[in-house]
Amino acid sequence: MLDEMSRPLIRGRPEGGASRRLEASMSDPGTPLVGILGTGDFSRSLARRLVASGYQVVVGSRTPKRSVALFPEEAEVTSQMEAASQADLVFVAVFPEHHSTLVELKPALAGKTLVDVSNGLRINLDGPSNAERLADLFPESFVVKGFNTISAWSLQMGPRDGSRQIYLCSDSSKAKSSVMQLCRRLGFIPVDMGLLSSSLDLENLPLYLFPSWRLPILCTLCLFIFFYLYNFLRDVLQPFVTTGKSAFYKMPIETVNVTLPSVALVMISLVYLPGLCAAFLQLRWGTKYNRFPNWLGPVAQQEEAVWAVQLPVCGSTRHLQSVPSHEEVCPLQTAQHGF
Numbered sequence: 507m508l509d510e511m512s513r514p515l516i517r518g519r520p521e522g523g524a525s526r527r528l529e530a531s532m533s534d535p536g537t538p539l540v541g542i543l544g545t546g547d548f549s550r551s552l553a554r555r556l557v558a559s560g561y562q563v564v565v566g567s568r569t570p571k572r573s574v575a576l577f578p579e580e581a582e583v584t585s586q587m588e589a590a591s592q593a594d595l596v597f598v599a600v601f602p603e604h605h606s607t608l609v610e611l612k613p614a615l616a617g618k619t620l621v622d623v624s625n626g627l628r629i630n631l632d633g634p635s636n637a638e639r640l641a642d643l644f645p646e647s648f649v650v651k652g653f654n655t656i657s658a659w660s661l662q663m664g665p666r667d668g669s670r671q672i673y674l675c676s677d678s679s680k681a682k683s684s685v686m687q688l689c690r691r692l693g694f695i696p697v698d699m700g701l702l703s704s705s706l707d708l709e710n711l712p713l714y715l716f717p718s719w720r721l722p723i724l725c726t727l728c729l730f731i732f733f734y735l736y737n738f739l740r741d742v743l744q745p746f747v748t749t750g751k752s753a754f755y756k757m758p759i760e761t762v763n764v765t766l767p768s769v770a771l772v773m774i775s776l777v778y779l780p781g782l783c784a785a786f787l788q789l790r791w792g793t794k795y796n797r798f799p800n801w802l803g804p805v806a807q808q809e810e811a812v813w814a815v816q817l818p819v820c821g822s823t824r825h826l827q828s829v830p831s832h833e834e835v836c837p838l839q840t841a842q843h844g845f
């Protein structure tokens with residue numbers, strides 16, 4: 507009991523935590539040792555996931571003493587050079603602008619697998635990709651592009667939510683298959699995307715998600731303005747001009763309330779339009795083996811984004827319908843003054 511009481515409530519790190527060498531790595535040489543360069547959000551989530559999946563982890567930092575408290579006890583936090591020397595497979599969890607600061611690790615990383623997890627800030631169509639630049643910086647290492655489409659959050663939570671696939675590409679099939687194996691052990695599904703030249707597509711992938719929503723959002727906005735103006739003219743301005751009855755109180759809620767369902771209905775009908783066009787064309791041609799016109803593909807591809815954009819519209823419609831109208835709140839005032 508005395509022993510229990512003397513134990514601190516919060517587990518501290520042993521003395522000299524930063525340079526502490528993994529005891530497990532000594533005792534269990536069969537457990538793979540994975541290195542991570544950088545101690546940011548991504549590195550911390552990855553380290554937790556790797557430790558939870560039975561890997562030994564060595565993290566390389568410019569300031570290991572300051573970063574050690576951020577990592578699980580099972581992970582060793584040390585200098586970049588020591589981490590690069592110890593591990594055979596090293597994740598580069600450093601922003602691409604800072605890749606060049608790692609060049610002094612070149613001899614330590616020679617012949618090893620480097621996993622580039624970096625993303626770009628804007629779509630890069632011309633190349634070279636971050637991974638290709640990293641491969642140029644470290645010609646004696648085997649660069650694998652991957653893990654960039656998965657967030658630090660999903661990584662830490664594990665493959666419980668929808669993000670299970672990890673896209674990988676590399677010029678070295680051996681390096682790629684070792685990273686694929688690691689993905690499986692972490693509980694993710696590796697997807698082989700081929701050679702390192704595909705890394706540009708992988709880096710652009712996270713940036714393409716929302717641009718496909720642009721057109722549906724624009725259409726929704728235009729339709730909203732159109733229907734709102736129509737309802738304003740019909741329910742507010744026209745009664746005011748013809749009978750002098752003020753109905754301007756309807757503008758913030760009631761007019762919006764009748765506008766949103768119209769917008770949602772038109773947009774949802776638009777979702778079915780490409781399918782109807784395709785069915786009409788097939789009936790007209792009398793065959794399903796003709797190629798559809800080129801314009802039909804991009805229109806049909808917007809379907810998912812249209813649904814996604816309409817969800818909040820439909821949701822707010824339901825919410826607004828439950829807001830009591832002015833007549834319900836002030837029946838007497840409405841009866842007496844007509845507003």
Ligand SMILES: NC(=O)c1ccc[n+]([C@@H]2O[C@H](COP(=O)([O-])OP(=O)(O)OC[C@H]3O[C@@H](n4cnc5c(N)ncnc54)[C@H](OP(=O)(O)O)[C@@H]3O)[C@@H](O)[C@H]2O)c1
Pocket residue numbers: 543544545546547548549566567568569570573598599600601602604607623624625626653654655656657658659
């Ligand atoms: N966060 C995410 O959800 C996520 C998802 C996918 C991909 N990524 C990619 O993962 C990489 C790291 O992202 P992050 O969110 O972990 O970034 P972060 O929190 O800013 O961490 C970056 C780390 O890089 C290290 N670093 C090494 N050399 C550096 C230098 N010269 N200047 C500044 N920092 C340097 C720093 O660690 P030390 O100070 O200890 O050396 C720093 O903690 C990025 O390439 C990002 O695109 C991130």
